Amino acid sequence: MDEKKLIEQQIFNDTSAYQDIMDLPYSPSKRHLPMEQIDRAAQFAPFSALEGFSGLIKEKTKDYTRKKYSTVTEEKHITKQLNYLHTHHLRVDVNYFNEESGYYEHLKGYLQKIEPQKGRVTFDKTSIIIVNIRAIKLAQ
Template identity: 90%
Template structure:
């Protein structure tokens, strides 16, 4: 059962507080005409803009998680990929942790140089710390 139905059950299942008015007949207003169905639905339309907003936030937070440190096996794999790219100029998508922004970002480009003594690699114009690289995929 989805979250909406669970909340609805929690709110509307206990009607004991309203037993005194449950059997009273409906009386329409003598001052106001009944609202048209289309107008009744339109008053809730602004909330339609929020539909799917929470799922969008969840999708974005997956991209912007805090830094996770790679295992030795993952670092070895990334090093092998970088060594391969040094001799094979292929366009790749690099997922890396940006120290300035504090989030993971994607960079699409070609490997320009590897500086093992500095622990950095350069893709096009961007220099990245090797241990901050999370994944390298072919584009």
């Protein structure tokens, strides 16, 4: 057994400090009624909210492993294209990372609005996060 396990065992398994009360019989409280089992379980309910949370994080992490992050040069190029499309009404094909599906998708449409404060753009009725855009090309 390694040293860490020995130390843990000494700290947590040492009941010598409680030997004087270890063999005493259980005596219920004279002031309070025993707590119902359902109420006792309810004390720990806040912790059950976190159950499954790590699974959700792993699932989202798996989705984001597919995402390719843009360089500063690529981001500037996309911003330049968006500004051009804002003044020129052209149908384009946008390749973007869809956070819900976890995959890259294509969208063909017209730029409706740019919301720089939110970091989003809207093509037809689809709102996309600007940094998730990989490429913009003229649609065929």
